[in-house]
Amino acid sequence: MAEKVGFVGVGRMGSNMARRLKDCGYELAAVYDVNPAVAQALGAELGCPAVTELKAVTQASDIIITVVSDDKAMKQIYNGGLLRRARGKLFINCATITPAVHVWVETKTEKAGAQVLEACMASSIPQARQGTLYLMCAGKPEAFERAKPLLEKLSASMRYIGPAGKAAQVK
Numbered sequence: 001m002a003e004k005v006g007f008v009g010v011g012r013m014g015s016n017m018a019r020r021l022k023d024c025g026y027e028l029a030a031v032y033d034v035n036p037a038v039a040q041a042l043g044a045e046l047g048c049p050a051v052t053e054l055k056a057v058t059q060a061s062d063i064i065i066t067v068v069s070d071d072k073a074m075k076q077i078y079n080g081g082l083l084r085r086a087r088g089k090l091f092i093n094c095a096t097i098t099p100a101v102h103v104w105v106e107t108k109t110e111k112a113g114a115q116v117l118e119a120c121m122a123s124s125i126p127q128a129r130q131g132t133l134y135l136m137c138a139g140k141p142e143a144f145e146r147a148k149p150l151l152e153k154l155s156a157s158m159r160y161i162g163p164a165g166k167a168a169q170v171k
Contacts, residue, residue: 004029005150006061008054008077009095010042013121014067016128017094017154022046024131024153029060034073055084062088063150068095075101078108087113090146094119099165106139106164115143119151120167132156138167 005026007018010033022028028048033039036052043050051057054077057064064082068074074097082091091109093102093116102118109116117139127133135151135158137144144160151158161167 002026003062003090003150004060006030006032006057006064007067008032008057008064008082009034009067009069009073010039011067012125013094013128014065015042016125017065017067017133018042018046020129020131020154021150026150026153029062030057032057053081055081058082058084058086058089063090063092063147065092066095068097070095071097071101074105078105083108083112083114089114090143091116092119092147092151093117094121096120096171097168099168102138102165102168115140115146116164117143117147118164118167119147120171122171127156128154135159136161136167136170138162139164 006029007014010031030049030051031039031043032051039050106116120136121133123133133155135155138161
């Protein structure tokens with residue numbers, strides 16, 4: 001059975017990634033956005049809950065994909081409850097953030113008993129919808145292997161670069 005997927009950050013890029021995964025048969029467990037109206041609209045469209053707390057995304061999902069705007073937003077979500085009951089979960093971070101924050105996220109996530117993968121996107125919004133993103137991934141090899149089936153549905157090209165922070169350095 002496919003793992004349930006949650007999204008944190010469902011602006012234009014995140015929402016199109018969610019639509020693509022739904023089209024590919026993934027069960028969307030929950031969506032969250034700092035703009036609740038955006039999350040509500042996408043949840044209604046895709047038939048999944050739009051939640052108002054980060055911990056609700058983690059509790060409902062096996063894999064949590066984050067698509068946030070910057071380092072500050074990434075720190076806010078990881079300090080804001082996203083790692084509550086995170087043991088065994090996989091976090092895939094698609095935001096364009098600095099390598100140092102990817103390393104910080106990996107440290108926090110591993111302390112919570114979860115896995116994390118950085119999946120930097122060098123692509124546009126239509127490519128997210130079509131599943132033709134170019135992804136540069138970094139983190140632990142086992143996290144990459146777990147994420148691979150899902151990421152293959154989102155990408156036309158995907159490369160594993162190395163440890164946390166390396167994909168952001170390449171991008």
